[in-house]
Amino acid sequence: MKPSFGEKIYLLAVYLVLAVAGLLCLLPLVHIASVSSSSLQAVASGHVTFYPIGFSLDAYKQLIEGTPIMRSFLNSVQITVFGVIFSMLFTILAAYPLTRSYFIGRRTYTFGIVFTMLFGGGLIPTYLTIRSLELINTYWSLWLPGLVSVFNLLVLRTFMENIPTEVDEASRIDGCGEWRYLLRIVLPLSTPVLATLALFYGVGYWNAFFNVLMFINEPAKFNLAVLVQQMIQSQTMLSQMNAASGSSEQIMLTPEMVNAAAIIIMVLPMMAVYPFLQRHFVKGVMIGAVKG
Amino acid sequence: MNKWTEKSKLVAACLLGGTVLLAACSNGGQEPSGGTSSESASTSKPKITVSIYDRGNVPQEMGTIDNNRWTQWLNEHGTVEAQYVPIPRGESVQKLNLLFASGDAPDVVTDFATSFRNQLYQQKQILAIDDLIEEHSVHYKQLLEKYPELRKAATKPDGSMYEFGRVQQLVGFQALFIRKDWLDKLNLEVPETVDELFEVAKAFAEQDPDGNGQRDTFGIALSGETGAVINTMFRDVDWVLEDGKLVRGWEQQNKASEFKKKLYDAGLVDKDFLADNNGQKAQQDWNSGKIGIFVGRTVDPVNVSQYYESLKHNAPDAEVIAIKLPSSEYGRFAAGVNNPVQMTTVINRQAKNPEAAMQYIDFMASKEAGEMLRYGADGTDSVKGENGCPRPKDAAQFSKEVSWNLDFQLLMSQIELEPCAGILSQLDPEKPLEAEFLELVKQNNEANLGADVEYASITHGEHMPTLPDDLGVVQTNVSKIDDIYNKAIVGGTSFTVEQAYAEAQDLWNRSGGEQLETFYAQWYEENKDTAFLAKDMWKFVKE
Numbered sequence: 001m002k003p004s005f006g007e008k009i010y011l012l013a014v015y016l017v018l019a020v021a022g023l024l025c026l027l028p029l030v031h032i033a034s035v036s037s038s039s040l041q042a043v044a045s046g047h048v049t050f051y052p053i054g055f056s057l058d059a060y061k062q063l064i065e066g067t068p069i070m071r072s073f074l075n076s077v078q079i080t081v082f083g084v085i086f087s088m089l090f091t092i093l094a095a096y097p098l099t100r101s102y103f104i105g106r107r108t109y110t111f112g113i114v115f116t117m118l119f120g121g122g123l124i125p126t127y128l129t130i131r132s133l134e135l136i137n138t139y140w141s142l143w144l145p146g147l148v149s150v151f152n153l154l155v156l157r158t159f160m161e162n163i164p165t166e167v168d169e170a171s172r173i174d175g176c177g178e179w180r181y182l183l184r185i186v187l188p189l190s191t192p193v194l195a196t197l198a199l200f201y202g203v204g205y206w207n208a209f210f211n212v213l214m215f216i217n218e219p220a221k222f223n224l225a226v227l228v229q230q231m232i233q234s235q236t237m238l239s240q241m242n243a244a245s246g247s248s249e250q251i252m253l254t255p256e257m258v259n260a261a262a263i264i265i266m267v268l269p270m271m272a273v274y275p276f277l278q279r280h281f282v283k284g285v286m287i288g289a290v291k292g
Numbered sequence: 293m294n295k296w297t298e299k300s301k302l303v304a305a306c307l308l309g310g311t312v313l314l315a316a317c318s319n320g321g322q323e324p325s326g327g328t329s330s331e332s333a334s335t336s337k338p339k340i341t342v343s344i345y346d347r348g349n350v351p352q353e354m355g356t357i358d359n360n361r362w363t364q365w366l367n368e369h370g371t372v373e374a375q376y377v378p379i380p381r382g383e384s385v386q387k388l389n390l391l392f393a394s395g396d397a398p399d400v401v402t403d404f405a406t407s408f409r410n411q412l413y414q415q416k417q418i419l420a421i422d423d424l425i426e427e428h429s430v431h432y433k434q435l436l437e438k439y440p441e442l443r444k445a446a447t448k449p450d451g452s453m454y455e456f457g458r459v460q461q462l463v464g465f466q467a468l469f470i471r472k473d474w475l476d477k478l479n480l481e482v483p484e485t486v487d488e489l490f491e492v493a494k495a496f497a498e499q500d501p502d503g504n505g506q507r508d509t510f511g512i513a514l515s516g517e518t519g520a521v522i523n524t525m526f527r528d529v530d531w532v533l534e535d536g537k538l539v540r541g542w543e544q545q546n547k548a549s550e551f552k553k554k555l556y557d558a559g560l561v562d563k564d565f566l567a568d569n570n571g572q573k574a575q576q577d578w579n580s581g582k583i584g585i586f587v588g589r590t591v592d593p594v595n596v597s598q599y600y601e602s603l604k605h606n607a608p609d610a611e612v613i614a615i616k617l618p619s620s621e622y623g624r625f626a627a628g629v630n631n632p633v634q635m636t637t638v639i640n641r642q643a644k645n646p647e648a649a650m651q652y653i654d655f656m657a658s659k660e661a662g663e664m665l666r667y668g669a670d671g672t673d674s675v676k677g678e679n680g681c682p683r684p685k686d687a688a689q690f691s692k693e694v695s696w697n698l699d700f701q702l703l704m705s706q707i708e709l710e711p712c713a714g715i716l717s718q719l720d721p722e723k724p725l726e727a728e729f730l731e732l733v734k735q736n737n738e739a740n741l742g743a744d745v746e747y748a749s750i751t752h753g754e755h756m757p758t759l760p761d762d763l764g765v766v767q768t769n770v771s772k773i774d775d776i777y778n779k780a781i782v783g784g785t786s787f788t789v790e791q792a793y794a795e796a797q798d799l800w801n802r803s804g805g806e807q808l809e810t811f812y813a814q815w816y817e818e819n820k821d822t823a824f825l826a827k828d829m830w831k832f833v834k835e
Contacts, residue, residue: 045576046580124393219348219358
C-alpha cells in the first residue's frame with residue numbers, strides 16, 4: 001500500500017524531529033572529539049566546530065603521559081566489572097523469591113526494601129558506617145552500599161511476575177526444582193531485562209563519582225569519573241575567578257584538548273557496549289513460550 | 293554449536309574477570325611496599341597527617357599526589373613525617389567538611405577558601421597558634437617579624453592568630469590588553485578616560501581594523517574578566533567607602549551598567565556575551581584577532597600560551613600593549629592584583645601532636661623547602677641562567693617532574709625567593725614570544741601598581757569578612773541583582789538601567805539587604821585599624 005500524501009508529510013515530520021533530536025545528542029560529542037584531535041592553536045582560537053582542524057593526537061599522548069589516566073581507566077573497569085557481577089547476582093536472588101506466591105512474608109520484605117527508597121541515612125552517617133566497617137579506601141565502599149538498587153529490583157520482579165504460571169506448572173510436572181527453574185527457565189526468559197539492568201548498573205558504576213570522592217582517599221584508586229572531573233573542574237574554577245572575588249591561585253591548566261580527550265576516553269567504552277546489549281532489548285523472547 | 297559458543301563466552305568472561313582480579317591484587321600488593329620504603333627511612337620522626345589538593349595532574353610514573361618524589365623529599369629532610377590526605381580540588385570544602393564531621397580531618401589543613409577557614413574558626417575546630425609559633429618555630433617566626441601584615445591577616449576576632457599564610461610581592465594579576473597595531477592603523481591614542489575608551493571601541497568595531505573588508509571585529513569584550521574590569525573602572529565593587537563608612541555602591545553599579553549598555557546598544561560588543569559565562573568565547577575571539585580590548589593575565593608563564601601565542605599565530609602583525617584602566621568620575625583604579633598575604637593553612641584542634649604540626653609548617657615555610665619545591669634539585673632539574681636565577685634545564689622534563697607540585701607550595705613565601713621566582717625571571721628573553729610577553733608584564737605592573745591608581749575595593753576579596761550563615765542566605769538572594777542589571781544592558785529601550793535600579797532596590801529591601809549593610813558597616817567601623825586593607829597590600833610592591 002502506498003502512503004498517501006498526508007502520511008508522507010507526517011513521516012517526514014517524524015523523521016525530521018527525530019533527526020534533530022539525534023543530532024542534538026550527537027553533535028556535542030562530535031565537537032568534543034574534534035577538539036580532542038585538533039591543534040592547540042585552532043582550539044584556543046575557537047575555530048574547531050564539528051571536524052578536527054590541524055589534526056593531531058598530541059592531546060591523547062599528553063593525556064597518557066602526563067596524567068594517571070591509564071591507572072584510572074583500569075580502576076574504572078575493575079569497579080564496573082565486579083560491581084555489575086555482584087549487583088546482578090544479588091538483584092536476581094532478591095527479585096526471584098519476591099515473585100513466589102508461597103514465599104512467606106513476601107509483602108513485609110517488599111515493604112522493607114521499598115522503604116529504603118524513601119529514607120536514607122544521609123552522608124555523614126553513611127560515612128561513619130562505612131568507616132566503622134573498615135571499608136574506607138576499598139572498592140567495597142562502592143559496591144556494598146548500593147549493591148541492590150531498589151528500582152532495578154522492582155523492574156526485575158515485575159518482569160519475572162509476568163512469566164506465565166503455565167511455564168512454572170509445566171516445569172514442575174517435569175520435576176524441576178527451584179534452582180533449576182530459576183537458572184534454566186526464568187533467567188533465559190528474562191534476558192532483555194537482565195541486559196537492561198546490567199547496563200543500568202554498568203553505567204552507574206562506570207560513572208560513580210560522589211562515592212569515590214567521599215570514601216576513597218588514595219589517588220591511586222580514583223576512577224576515571226573523578227580524574228576527569230578534577231581536570232575539568234580545576235580549569236573552570238580558574239576561569240571563574242576574577243580579582244574582586246577570587247584568589248590568586250596559580251595552577252597549571254590542563255589544556256582544553258586534553259580534557260576533551262579524557263572525556264572521549266571516558267565515554268567510549270560505554271558507547272562500545274551499548275550496541276551489543278541493545279540486541280537484547282528488542283528481542284521478543286516470550287513469543288512461543290506457551291503453546292496452545 | 294550454540295552451546296559451544298555459550299561456553300566459550302563464559303570462559304572468556306571468566307578469563308577477563310580473572311585478569312582484572314589479578315590486576316587488582318597486584319595493585320594492592322604494590323602499595324604497601326611503596327609505602328614502607330619511604331616510611332622505614334624515618335621511623336623515629338613524629339607522624340602527622342596533612343591535607344593536600346589533588347588535581348589529577350600527577351604523571352602516572354611519578355606516583356601519586358600523596359606518595360611521590362616531593363613527599364619523600366619533604367619527609368626525609370623535615371623533622372616530622374607527614375602522611376598526606378588527598379583532597380579533590382573541585383570538592384575540597386565538601387570533603388573537608390565530611391572529614392571534620394566524622395573526626396577524620398587531617399592535623400594540618402590547607403584550603404584557599406577564606407569562608408571555609410572562617411567557618412572552622414567559628415565552629416572552634418582549629419587551634420590558636422600564637423604560643424606554638426612562639427615556642428616551636430624558627431622560620432615562620434622570622435617571617436612574622438619581617439612581615440607583620442602576616443600577623444594582621446591571621447588574627448581572628450578573639451585576638452589570637454589562627455592561620456598560616458604565605459607572602460608574595462604585589463604584582464599585576466589582570467592586564468587590560470589593547471591592540472596597539474589597531475590603534476596605530478586608525479590613528480588613535482591610548483584611551484585615558486572611559487569616554488575615550490568608548491570611542492576607541494567604536495572605531496575598532498566599525499572601521500575594520502583587521503583590514504579584511506568585513507565588519508567582523510568587536511571593540512571590547514563584555515564577558516568574563518573584561519566585564520568585571522569594566523565594573524572596576526567605575527568602582528562597582530559592591531562595597532565602597534563613603535565619608536569613612538562602608539556602604540553598598542548603587543550609583544557605581546548604575547554607572548557601570550549604563551556604560552556597558554552604551555557599548556551594547558552601539559553594537560561594539562558580542563551580542564551573545566551573556567551566554568559566554570566564563571569568558572571562554574571572548575578569549576577565543578581575542579586569540580583569533582577579533583577583539584581589540586580584552587582583559588588577560590600576566591602572572592604565570594602559562595599566560596603566554598593562553599593570551600599571546602595563539603593571537604600571534606592567527607594575526608602575526610598583532611602588537612599588544614598593557615594599559616592603565618581608563619579613569620571614570622570615580623577615579624582611576626588598578627585592575628586585579630594578587631593577594632600578597634594569602635592565608636592558606638590551619639591546625640586541627642584534634643591534632644594529637646600540635647608541636648609536630650608546627651614543625652612541619654615551619655619547615656614548609658623555610659627557604660630550603662621553598663627553593664627545592666620551586667626549582668627542583670639544582671643541576672638536575674634546574675640550572676642557573678644568565679640572571680643568576682635557576683631555570684628549568686629541560687622544559688618537558690621539568691613539567692613532568694617538578695611543576696605539578698604547586699600545591700606543596702602553599703606555605704612558601706615567594707617574596708623570600710625573589711627576584712628569581714616571579715614571572716619576570718621565569719620567562720626566557722631569548723625566545724621572541726616570551727621576550728615580548730615580558731614587556732607586557734612590565735607594562736602591566738607599571739600600569740597597576742603605581743601611586744596614581746587606587747585599588748577599587750577596600751581590600752582583596754580573600755580578606756573581606758565572612759558573613760554569618762543567616763546573612764549568607766540574604767547574600768545569595770540579592771545576588772540576582774546582577775541578573776537584573778544584565779537584563780538592562782541587553783534590554784534596549786524597553787528596560788533601562790533606571791528600571792533595573794528600581795527593581796534591584798526592591799529585591800534588596802525585600803530580601804533584607806539592610807542587614808548586609810549593617811554587617812559590613814559595623815565590621816568596617818570596628819576593624820578598620822586592624823584589618824588587612826588595600827594600603828597594606830601596596831606595601832608589597834617591589835621598590
